[in-house]
Amino acid sequence: MPLSDITARITAACRAAGRAPDAVTLIAVSKLQPPERVTAVLAEGQRVFGENYVQEAQRKWPGWRGEWPGVELHLVGPLQGNKAKAAVQLFDAIHSLDRVALAERLARVVQAEGRAPQLFVQVNTGAEPQKAGVLPDEAEAFVARCRTLDLAPAGLMCIPPEGDDPVPHFRLLGRLARDCGLDMLSVGMSADFEAAIAEGATHVRVGSAIFGDRPAKD
Ligand SMILES: *Cc1c(COP(=O)(O)O)cnc(C)c1O
Numbered sequence: 001m002p003l004s005d006i007t008a009r010i011t012a013a014c015r016a017a018g019r020a021p022d023a024v025t026l027i028a029v030s031k032l033q034p035p036e037r038v039t040a041v042l043a044e045g046q047r048v049f050g051e052n053y054v055q056e057a058q059r060k061w062p063g064w065r066g067e068w069p070g071v072e073l074h075l076v077g078p079l080q081g082n083k084a085k086a087a088v089q090l091f092d093a094i095h096s097l098d099r100v101a102l103a104e105r106l107a108r109v110v111q112a113e114g115r116a117p118q119l120f121v122q123v124n125t126g127a128e129p130q131k132a133g134v135l136p137d138e139a140e141a142f143v144a145r146c147r148t149l150d151l152a153p154a155g156l157m158c159i160p161p162e163g164d165d166p167v168p169h170f171r172l173l174g175r176l177a178r179d180c181g182l183d184m185l186s187v188g189m190s191a192d193f194e195a196a197i198a199e200g201a202t203h204v205r206v207g208s209a210i211f212g213d214r215p216a217k218d
Pocket of ligand 1: 029031052076077159189190191205206207208209
């Protein structure tokens with residue numbers, strides 16, 4: 001779908017929810033996409049992109065950033081501790097702060113690098129055993145722990161369980177964010193970004209609706 005269709009749908013969803021059209025940031029999730037699809041979207045004017053894998057992003061983005069000024073990069077996939085330094089150097093935002101050990105590591109790296117990406121705490125709203133994220137009833141304590149480390153999370157992020165109605169998960173995340181005194185909500189993907197905007201999303205992470213289906217990771 002052309003980028004302009006997605007931005008028009010975001011604007012319409014904001015209007016319907018009585019929200020300002022610039023209240024929502026579109027993150028174009030370009031993981032695993034063929035390069036020509038990504039450069040086409042850069043040429044259409046999109047500047048905010050999401051990636052899942054640190055090494056893939058390190059290969060792709062330094063060159064494109066040289067060609068296309070103003071790119072903002074968001075890490076939306078899980079972050080291993082040993083990639084924390086590379087992630088802080090490359091990304092403007094990290095949406096997968098999901099455990100105390102990672103918070104401690106990021107706090108040290110942010111100090112050492114003098115560079116602090118915007119941080120989202122990932123919450124496992126469905127309490128799925130295989131999924132990353134702090135549990136809902138641990139979110140407030142986790143955010144407080146981050147603050148004692150001098151990290152200042154900007155918001156919360158979740159990925160609702162496959163097959164579930166996502167809306168209750170968006171609502172739960174919104175309530176938790178309010179309890180934590182946080183303004184930003186990273187929710188909504190290709191299938192549900194309009195519903196997420198109705199529930200207060202400030203960042204929607206849209207991949208396949210913009211770029212088409214992506215090849216499987218090998
Ligand atoms: C891949 C991915 C997306 C984009 O998913 P689509 O369904 O292609 O829009 C969003 N968020 C995260 C965390 C992802 O891994």
